[in-house]
Amino acid sequence: MLIKKPGDIKPSEITDQQVYLERRRFMGVASRSLAALAAGMTAPALLAGSADAEAAAKLSGIRKSALSTGEKPTSYKDVTSYNNFYEFGTDKFSPAQQAGSLITRPWTVSVEGEIKRPKVYDIDELFKLSPLEERIYRLRCVEGWSMVIPWVGFPLNELIKRAEPTGNAKYVEFTTLHDPRQMPGQRSGVLDWPYVEALRLDEAMHPLTLMAVGLYGEELPKQNGAPIRLVVPWKYGFKSAKSIVRIRFVSNPPTSAWMKAGPGEYGFFANVNPTVDHPRWSQAKERRIGEIFKRDTLMFNGYGDQVAQLYSGIDLKKYF
Amino acid sequence: MARFPLLKALIFPVCLIPLARLGWYGYTDQLGANPIEFVTRSTGTWTLIFLLVTLCVTPLRKISGWQALIKLRRMLGLFAFFYASLHFATYIWLDQFFDLQSIYKDVFKRPFITIGFIGFMMLIPLALTSTNAMIKRLGGKRWRRLHQLVYFIAICAVVHYWWLVKKDITQPAIYAGALAVLLGYRLMAMLPKSGALLSKI
Numbered sequence: 001m002l003i004k005k006p007g008d009i010k011p012s013e014i015t016d017q018q019v020y021l022e023r024r025r026f027m028g029v030a031s032r033s034l035a036a037l038a039a040g041m042t043a044p045a046l047l048a049g050s051a052d053a054e055a056a057a058k059l060s061g062i063r064k065s066a067l068s069t070g071e072k073p074t075s076y077k078d079v080t081s082y083n084n085f086y087e088f089g090t091d092k093f094s095p096a097q098q099a100g101s102l103i104t105r106p107w108t109v110s111v112e113g114e115i116k117r118p119k120v121y122d123i124d125e126l127f128k129l130s131p132l133e134e135r136i137y138r139l140r141c142v143e144g145w146s147m148v149i150p151w152v153g154f155p156l157n158e159l160i161k162r163a164e165p166t167g168n169a170k171y172v173e174f175t176t177l178h179d180p181r182q183m184p185g186q187r188s189g190v191l192d193w194p195y196v197e198a199l200r201l202d203e204a205m206h207p208l209t210l211m212a213v214g215l216y217g218e219e220l221p222k223q224n225g226a227p228i229r230l231v232v233p234w235k236y237g238f239k240s241a242k243s244i245v246r247i248r249f250v251s252n253p254p255t256s257a258w259m260k261a262g263p264g265e266y267g268f269f270a271n272v273n274p275t276v277d278h279p280r281w282s283q284a285k286e287r288r289i290g291e292i293f294k295r296d297t298l299m300f301n302g303y304g305d306q307v308a309q310l311y312s313g314i315d316l317k318k319y320f
Numbered sequence: 321m322a323r324f325p326l327l328k329a330l331i332f333p334v335c336l337i338p339l340a341r342l343g344w345y346g347y348t349d350q351l352g353a354n355p356i357e358f359v360t361r362s363t364g365t366w367t368l369i370f371l372l373v374t375l376c377v378t379p380l381r382k383i384s385g386w387q388a389l390i391k392l393r394r395m396l397g398l399f400a401f402f403y404a405s406l407h408f409a410t411y412i413w414l415d416q417f418f419d420l421q422s423i424y425k426d427v428f429k430r431p432f433i434t435i436g437f438i439g440f441m442m443l444i445p446l447a448l449t450s451t452n453a454m455i456k457r458l459g460g461k462r463w464r465r466l467h468q469l470v471y472f473i474a475i476c477a478v479v480h481y482w483w484l485v486k487k488d489i490t491q492p493a494i495y496a497g498a499l500a501v502l503l504g505y506r507l508m509a510m511l512p513k514s515g516a517l518l519s520k521i
Contacts, residue, residue, distance in 0.1 A: 074353075077353075081352070081353060082352060082353030082354060086487075086488075090486075090487065090490075092354070093352065143486065145354055190487050261487055262487070277429075280431070280432060280483060280484070281430055281432075282422070282425065282429075284422070287356065287357075289354055290353070292414070293417050294415075294417070
């Protein structure tokens with residue numbers, strides 16, 4: 001197996017100069033404006049500081065992947081400042097402001113349940129579990145907007161193979177950290193904490209399903225679900241649990257946080273589907289962040305060729 | 321000066337601040353990653369605020385005894401219509417880009433859009449009949465009855481917001497609470513005894 005050394009990859013391959021400079025400019029502006037904002041902030045917010053202020057660590061040895069889209073990635077600024085991460089507030093801008101209080105080292109992920117090799121992984125072990133790949137994926141939010149994000153991570157199936165699921169393992173459940181001191185949004189009852197999401201085992205094994213540890217060639221910013229998160233590009237964004245501490249293999253379908261919050265609105269599969277509307281709004285179109293006018297939403301978010309066979313014979317209107 | 325008293329002259333530019341702010345944010349690239357959503361939300365929020373502020377005029381006038389406040393009511397109501405029009409135009413133009421089929425479906429299939437649409441449609445006759453000439457033509461009594469529609473419009477606006485929110489209903493609940501107080505005041509005033517009581521406060 002050819003393992004590329006860090007030196008083999010020029011920084012320009014990972015992030016183009018324009019984006020890089022724009023990012024530096026943004027971070028400067030962000031930290032200055034946040035400093036100004038902080039004057040009017042409460043003490044805890046002041047102490048927590050801003051998630052943007054910390055320099056993100058560059059990841060090395062990232063391979064390119066044939067599974068990446070050729071579409072133009074959404075700007076680093078938009079990817080890291082327009083987030084749904086209710087653990088840090090329900091406004092899109094809240095996670096970027098609030099996530100500084102999240103402590104991502106030390107961090108462990110417990111892999112457990114119906115497997116032969118349960119194990120508590122240290123986060124640094126997971127960074128080295130399998131060669132890191134850049135996967136440029138479309139992300140479609142259930143709210144009707146989308147982005148293109150250059151994730152960095154490894155296929156979830158690499159982890160699953162090492163866990164050796166037993167015959168009873170039918171579903172994989174992902175749990176986000178539950179600590180209201182680090183995640184102030186958890187002090188509100190907006191969702192039933194901790195955040196839980198789940199996939200069927202075959203969905204979890206699918207080569208597109210990614211455990212992401214970075215984006216734009218750097219470690220994940222906290223507002224994007226550091227230090228490790230799930231990315232399932234053919235499903236609505238909320239399926240891709242962030243800041244994961246437990247991966248559990250189970251025999252019965254778990255109930256996710258959003259299924260509990262709105263059983264009529266959020267189903268287990270949550271596959272991107274322009275023909276099945278959210279009860280309160282249409283899913284036929286989406287606004288790509290950075291674009292003005294809406295574009296048509298694609299079945300399975302455009303990944304139908306790879307994933308449609310997972311759902312053959314299933315009534316997707318009923319099992320949304 | 322009598323036709324445009326000082327109070328109005330002072331409040332008028334204040335009412336334009338939300339629009340100026342949007343313009344400034346647009347100019348300095350501060351509308352965020354989803355500018356159309358930002359503009360839609362902002363104009364919607366300010367419509368709701370102006371509706372509630374307009375509904376504050378009568379109780380404030382009665383409580384304070386400051387009769388001049390009534391001169392602001394029409395202007396504030398028209399600002400509510402102004403921001404509602406911007407909100408509606410943002411939806412039709414920037415959000416849907418005049419896709420009539422999709423708008424048609426939205427209005428009839430999405431309860432939150434249906435109710436917002438109804439609210440906006442009802443605002444139009446109120447704006448059209450806001451001139452002195454129209455008040456004269458309709459006659460005070462009929463005019464007042466027509467303009468009582470604003471209570472229903474404000475309820476539509478709050479419900480429109482409530483149904484739109486994905487999960488966190490804190491904000492719409494605050495507006496609903498404020499509206500409940502303002503409508504509650506009027507209900508109380510309708511009761512003969514408490515009406516006399518309230519007007520004495």
